[in-house]
Amino acid sequence: MSSNLNQSDIKNEIQAALDWRYATKIFNKNKKISDENWNLLEDCLIKAPSSYGLQPWKFLIIKNPKLRQDLRVHTWNQSQVTDASHYVVFLAKQQLDIEHIDKHLARVSDxxxxxxxxxxxxRNMMTENLLKSDRFKTIRFWAQRQAYIAMGFLLETASLLQIDACPIEGMSPEEYNKILKLENTGWETIAAVALGYRSDDDKYQSIKKVRFDKSDVIEWI
Ligand SMILES: Cc1cc2nc3c(=O)[nH]c(=O)nc-3n(C[C@H](O)[C@H](O)[C@H](O)COP(=O)(O)O)c2cc1C
Structure with a gap:
């Protein structure tokens, strides 16, 4: 990181972004994320960490308005799906295979x-630990957890850019899989994130954030 960035400015920016962000319910349909900002957000998805670096994820950016409308029907009719500037569907690998591990190793080598x-x-360590042990039975949930790390990165980075977002699990992943033609591809829908800019009409931007007390969730031992 550039050393001429002032540490206290950075801290203030981060604190402000944490307080500013909220799960946006109503987006401004007319305000779009710039290509420059979007590229940065894609970079943050790509650079999110994952166990062994295996990146068992994919991110579908749904641009097609008709597709967005079809997905909205299976997202509790939430308006964020059609109205946000960008809509990202998070996919995770249903199963891990040696081909995926080798694809990653080829990149490392390159x-x-x-x-x-x-x-x-x-390679042997990953194979033993992920493909040959009991973990293999639950690898689908492992892959989903990795994808959620990328989601966290996306949400936080967006807020630092003053871009609004709403993570979305209120959906039917099965219907998404059908619409996005994922069946028998080895990939499955786990969640989505809508990104763009809040509408002035969204009352949620001004209500108080509700969190448990710090002492309830953070313990020093
Ligand atoms: C994985 C995940 C899924 C969520 N799904 C939805 C959703 O489908 N619709 C929605 O309006 N909010 C959704 N939320 C937003 C949460 O309700 C919200 O983050 C929480 O109430 C805390 O409020 P805040 O994010 O505004 O601080 C989701 C949040 C997460 C992390």
């Missing part, structure tokens, strides 16, 4: 200039 032989130990 980008870091290391031979695949030097990665054999790492």
């Amino acid at each position: 980008l870091r200039g290391v031979s695949s032989e030097t990665l054999t130990g790492y």
Whole structure:
């Protein structure tokens, strides 16, 4: 990070963003996220961390208005689906396979200039731990958890850019899978995020944030 950024400015920005963001219910239909900001948000999805770096996720940006309308019907008719500037559906891998692990290792080898032989130990470890142990039975939930990390990154970065967002789980993932033609692809819908700018009509922007007391959720031992 650039060293000429003032630490206290950064802290103030982060605090302000934490207090400013809220799950936006009504978006301004006419205000769009700039390409420059959107590229940054895509970068933050791509750079989110994942277990072993395996990135068992995909992010579908739904641009087509008809598709958005079809999805809205299966999202408790929430207006964010059609009215937000951008709508991202989060997918996770239903199962992990050796092809996916090798795809990742090929990238490691390429980008870091290391031979695949030097990665054999790492490959064996991932194979043992993820494909051959009991964990394999629950790998679908592991993949979903990874995708939620990317969601957190997206929400926080958006707020720092003063871009509004609403994470969305109020949907039928099965219907999404049908509409997005995901059946038998090995990918499944887990959630979505609508992003854009709040409408002045959204009363939720001015109501008090409700959280448990810090002492209820943070414990020092
Ligand atoms: C994974 C997830 C799914 C959510 N699904 C919805 C949703 O479908 N519709 C909605 O309006 N809000 C949804 N929310 C927003 C939460 O209700 C909201 O974050 C929570 O009440 C706290 O309020 P705040 O985010 O405005 O501070 C979801 C939040 C998360 C993290």
